[in-house]
Amino acid sequence: MLRYILKRLLWLIPVMVGVITIVFAITVLTPGDPAASLLDRNATQEQIDEVHHRLGLDKPVLERWFNYVVGVFTRFDFGTSYTTMQPVRDEVLAKLPYTLILAVVSVSLAVLIGIPLGVWSALKQYTITDGSVLFLSVLFVSMPNFWLSMLLISLLSVSLGLLPSFFVNGDWTGWIMPIVVATIGSMAQFIRITRSSMLEVMRQDYIRTARAKGQKEDVIVMHHMMRNAMIPVATSIGSGLGNALGGNMTVEIVFSLPGIGSYIVNAISTRNYPGMLGGILVTAIMFTVVNLLVDIAYVIIDPRLKSQITGKKASKRKLNQMLREQGVTV
Amino acid sequence: MEKKTTPIAKVDDLVIHYETRDGVVEAVNGVSFEILPADTFGLVGETGAGKTTIALAMMGLLPYPPTHIIRGKVEIDGEDIAKKSKNDMRAIRGKKVSMIFQDPMTALNPVVGIGDQIAEVILLHERCTKEEAQKKALDMLQMVGIRPERYKDYPHQLSGGMKQRVVIAIALACNPELLIADEPTTALDVTIQAQVLDMIKDLRDRFGTALMLITHDLGIVADICNKCAVVYAGEIVEIGTVEDIFDRPQHPYTLGLFASIPSLDKDVERLQPVKGQIIDPTDLPPYCSFCDRCDRCTEQCRAADPKLVEVSPGHFVKCIFARKEAD
Numbered sequence: 001m002l003r004y005i006l007k008r009l010l011w012l013i014p015v016m017v018g019v020i021t022i023v024f025a026i027t028v029l030t031p032g033d034p035a036a037s038l039l040d041r042n043a044t045q046e047q048i049d050e051v052h053h054r055l056g057l058d059k060p061v062l063e064r065w066f067n068y069v070v071g072v073f074t075r076f077d078f079g080t081s082y083t084t085m086q087p088v089r090d091e092v093l094a095k096l097p098y099t100l101i102l103a104v105v106s107v108s109l110a111v112l113i114g115i116p117l118g119v120w121s122a123l124k125q126y127t128i129t130d131g132s133v134l135f136l137s138v139l140f141v142s143m144p145n146f147w148l149s150m151l152l153i154s155l156l157s158v159s160l161g162l163l164p165s166f167f168v169n170g171d172w173t174g175w176i177m178p179i180v181v182a183t184i185g186s187m188a189q190f191i192r193i194t195r196s197s198m199l200e201v202m203r204q205d206y207i208r209t210a211r212a213k214g215q216k217e218d219v220i221v222m223h224h225m226m227r228n229a230m231i232p233v234a235t236s237i238g239s240g241l242g243n244a245l246g247g248n249m250t251v252e253i254v255f256s257l258p259g260i261g262s263y264i265v266n267a268i269s270t271r272n273y274p275g276m277l278g279g280i281l282v283t284a285i286m287f288t289v290v291n292l293l294v295d296i297a298y299v300i301i302d303p304r305l306k307s308q309i310t311g312k313k314a315s316k317r318k319l320n321q322m323l324r325e326q327g328v329t330v
Numbered sequence: 331m332e333k334k335t336t337p338i339a340k341v342d343d344l345v346i347h348y349e350t351r352d353g354v355v356e357a358v359n360g361v362s363f364e365i366l367p368a369d370t371f372g373l374v375g376e377t378g379a380g381k382t383t384i385a386l387a388m389m390g391l392l393p394y395p396p397t398h399i400i401r402g403k404v405e406i407d408g409e410d411i412a413k414k415s416k417n418d419m420r421a422i423r424g425k426k427v428s429m430i431f432q433d434p435m436t437a438l439n440p441v442v443g444i445g446d447q448i449a450e451v452i453l454l455h456e457r458c459t460k461e462e463a464q465k466k467a468l469d470m471l472q473m474v475g476i477r478p479e480r481y482k483d484y485p486h487q488l489s490g491g492m493k494q495r496v497v498i499a500i501a502l503a504c505n506p507e508l509l510i511a512d513e514p515t516t517a518l519d520v521t522i523q524a525q526v527l528d529m530i531k532d533l534r535d536r537f538g539t540a541l542m543l544i545t546h547d548l549g550i551v552a553d554i555c556n557k558c559a560v561v562y563a564g565e566i567v568e569i570g571t572v573e574d575i576f577d578r579p580q581h582p583y584t585l586g587l588f589a590s591i592p593s594l595d596k597d598v599e600r601l602q603p604v605k606g607q608i609i610d611p612t613d614l615p616p617y618c619s620f621c622d623r624c625d626r627c628t629e630q631c632r633a634a635d636p637k638l639v640e641v642s643p644g645h646f647v648k649c650i651f652a653r654k655e656a657d
Contacts, residue, residue: 205436211391212431213451213500214424217416227441302441303484 001299008292012285017069019284020277024065027273034082034271055082068277078281079274081267088278092260096282099259101175102251103244106182111237114187118194119229123221125199133191140188149181149254166256178255182248186240193236197229204228231302238294245290246283336408337364338508338540339388339427344402346383346564349395353612357383359564360402365508370534370541372551372572374587375561376608381544382432384561385510388542389429390419407507425455428501429510430530433517434494438485444496445471445481448503455504470499474529491522498530505537512544527554548591552576560584563609563619566638570645578655580647582624618649626651 035043035051052058056067071077078088121133156177157165167174201207202225210224249261256262260279267275298305346358358380365371373381386392388404390411403410406422414422428451431437438447448467453460468478474495485493494514501509511530515523531554534541543555551558552572559569560583568581579585586604606623615621617632624631630650638646642655 205431205433206439208391209431209437209497209500210439210450212389212423212429214420214422214454215450216420224439224442228439303443304440304486 005292005296008288008295012288013073015284015288016072016281019281020069020072021065023273023277023280024061024068027276028061032271034273037271038082072281078278081275082272083270083275088274091275092263092278092282095258095260095263095279098257099245099248099252099261102178102182102248102257102259103241105175106179106248107186107237107241107244109179109183110187110190110240113183114190115194115233117187118191118233119198119221119226121191122195122198122202130195134195137188137191137195140184141192143184144250145181145185145248146250146254148184149177149251152177152181153254167258174255174257178248178251178257182244182251186244189236189240190233194229194233197232198225201225201229227301231298234294234297234301238290238297242287242290245286246280335366337366337405338407339542340364340405340408341384341388342403342405344384344387344404345400346380346387346392347398347400349398350612355611356614357397357564357611358387359614361561361564361566362402363559363566363569365540365542367507367538367540369557370543370555372555372558373542373544373561374546374548374551374558376546378608378611379561380564380611381561382512383564385429385512385542385544388510389423389427390414391423391429421455424451424506425504426506427508427510428504428506429512430494430497430501430514432513434490434497435517437497438493440485443482443484444476444488445483448496448499451500451503467499467503470503471496473502473533474499490518491526494518494522494526495529498526498533502533502537502539506539508540508542509534510542510544513546514543515547515550516545530554548576548587560587563611563614565619565648566646567620567648568646569638570642574642574645578642578645580641580652581620581649582626582651583620586623 033048034055034057035048038051039047049058056064059067068079071079076089078092080086081088081091084091117133117137121130124130153165156163163176164171164174165177167178207220207224210220215224246260248259249265251257252259252261253265260282264276264279264283266272267279341364342362344358344361345356348355348357361380361384363371373384375381383392383397387399388406388411390404392399399412403412405411406427411419411422438444442450445464445467448470449460449463452458452463452466456463456466458466464481468481471481472478476492476495476499480488485496488496494517498514501511509530514530515526518526527550530541533539534554541554543550545551555572557569557571558575559566560575560581561567562583568575568579568584575584576588579588583604586602589602590604592598592601604623609615609619609622615632617635618624618627619635621627621631636648636650638648639652640646641652645655
């Protein structure tokens, strides 16, 4: 298991190099010049060259790419922001807590509400309960985040004046609307996946076996159905969390929450390439780690996957042990 | 004749319909039989004849909807199970009546260890601690021929035959009075079939359990049953002791089933199947449902649905051509 985790973490290196390469390619291929956004429109060519020299943009792309990769892996250096001249690493780390809080709280809430609703809806299939839960989840899934945010702002901030329309540090009420919006989208996703997965499991023969044992219906649901139904749900939670960690950009921007999402968007619009690269890299790292956690959760839920992960060594050990029991010397 | 005791299970004029989009499936149409404590009762018939539906009705496990019990009742130990509460039914299932399902590949929960799946049923029906239940589950595993160190294994680590052994261990763990085995060997390899069947036989004798065996294999019935019923389109067309059915069959369908069995001492090019397809259960005729496949069918057969006729004590045939046995 530990070997597997280490192996998966080592995969982070090629993933990061790949991300850096792609983002570098994009910065080269897209028109626009960082110097232009730092200087005013009447800047002379000399001034532009001077900025280029200061930012290191006068060096060849391959050299910049190589230096950046070396910097990331040897000094954990994500470059220097073009706009603030601060280390990108420090800036991103300062933004990270906001994104983390938003992602973790909203996904947890979505799990806590969405999974029970999905189970309930599946158990009451074809009833009004099922229909209305399904209707709400379809509605929420198809509602874009930014639109829901604006609806909430116009209702709760503008009309009723209950909640602030944007986030200010130190005022916890600013968290409420971003979290609600981020929760609703992923919750709807979890409801739908849980429901369909439960419906699938409910029809299985082993559920009938459990009933034939005389097992109580609530134990059948909790013990026999849920564990099997959670396998696809775990995937969905993983990707939901991954998306929330990197991609709650619209929510962060609408509510001016200073997280990584809005940091990346700002970096893009000011052609702050190192900022953009740093933000995306951190997102990619988190995404990989979350995926690893999901895969570990799989093994806990589904014993069929264990042999795949504990690997060949363990099965060889088992085989040797079996042979010894049979009296065969190995 | 064996001495009369009260039957463990009695099915009385049972009629079960399924509601589907294509219409009402008349799955079981007036089936009656009883199983005494020492009986091994075989239920024989083609796929789709309604055998499993009868078994599930006896367990109180019919999915509702779409199933409806239109008429009739099932009595377990003399008590109508339709009048039992959910809790009382749970106490019966697994304890008084238990069931082995057709496909062992899917009958076990893939994420729970096999030992704990056996312990589960023991814990439900017997007053014991978890440790005692686990110990008994371990004994059951050994009884069905699985080594105790496999207690913590999961179903995917077992072969099909071993899975069926686990299913049998679950079914027998609480020493039930009646064991319903729904085609216990159909999904298994031929060599494993014999092993599993021998084991069921052996355990039946050891525990003194009555057995209801659902199968389409007449050889198995001859091997281990003392009574049997032939089911066609949700009706019993012939019922009696194994000797009645095998030595003096009367119903054309029973005769057809025997004719379709390959024989060791006769060299035939082709087997004789029962001609035609099983009748569409959404569209049963008001007359004898076997008419369309029967060689002896006459005008009279299409006039009315024949009744079960007692041709000798305990041997009933549902055919107008049924004749009293000479002796």
